[in-house]
Amino acid sequence: MTATVAELAAALGLEADGDLTVVVGRPAAPEQAGPGDLAVAMERRYARALEGCRAEAAILWPGADFRALGFRAALFAPRPRLALAGLTARFDSPDLPEPGIHPMTDIHPQAEIGPDAAIGPFVQIGRGARIGPRARIAAGCSIGAGAVIGADALLHPGVRIGARVRIGDRFIAQPNAVIGADGFSFVTPERGAVEEARAGRTVTARSDVHLRIASIGAVSIGDDVEIGAGSCIDRGTIADTEIGAGTKIDNLVQIGHNVRIGRSCLICGQAGVAGSSRLGDRVVLGGKVGVADHVTIGDDVLVAAGSGVASNIPGPGVVMGAPAIARDRAAELIVLMRRLPELFRRVEALQKQVSNSGSSG
16 A cells, blocks of 8 residues: 555645655554655654665654655644554555455355455354344354344454443454353352441451352443454443443453443553443553442543542543542552651651650659
């Protein structure tokens, strides 16, 4: 795939200067860019990396002197990440299954496959499942009975969609994502240690038996949702686990049973949301954030990486720490904790002075 600088500027909505007929074949890091590439250095701090760059065109920060840097043409990106989204979409060439249905599939006769679908080998689709038009389902995926997937879905290899799961349009699932696994829900025949701890009692219970609470709900996912590689979303116990439209979930994320996640949320890698918790719209969970069960997080809350959410958090706001508290308060506590060693030394010195003064008197 190639494009002129003029074509890229029009497609990305960016200003450009120089010889706009220069043709580029792919974006590349400055140190790796060749004559037919577009060097990517959209911030001034990357200027040194441009020294000796062999590319003829680049995408740079506003005001950069592209000719002095040795380029014939340049695009200028006031918002680098926004420009990067358009640039990578333009040159993206994912490895997709060939159009049509591969002969080595197992598709139930009562399943419905929309027009223009592309289904790779070793895909299994259960009874009554409905696959929307233009779906792209790569090798080794399985889709359970009664599941519904909207238009323009992209399932990478090894994705598992459970029975009765409902998914909107333009869904993307990275390799080995699991949608609709059983929830992790058990109960002891007699009142157990967890119940005693929740009630604030001394824990005395002992039980070697854990009875499974079946997950007879499903998962409901809105439009434009993306699920990362190896992530898992559990089915609800009775009602569905819900993921709102536009939400993006990173790799290796666990979403427990009965969780409800709002619209346009971002959940980063290794985060975990325990059962029956609620996340509002536009919530951001940084990497390795843990959310306890039955917790509510309001709209527009950002939880910093590594934090632990143990109680309700109203929105909007930024929280951090374990347990997560308001960012300003958490930063204040960090400063105070760093001062504790010096404070202890001073207290110890004062104690010695008092002790010495008492003994001399």
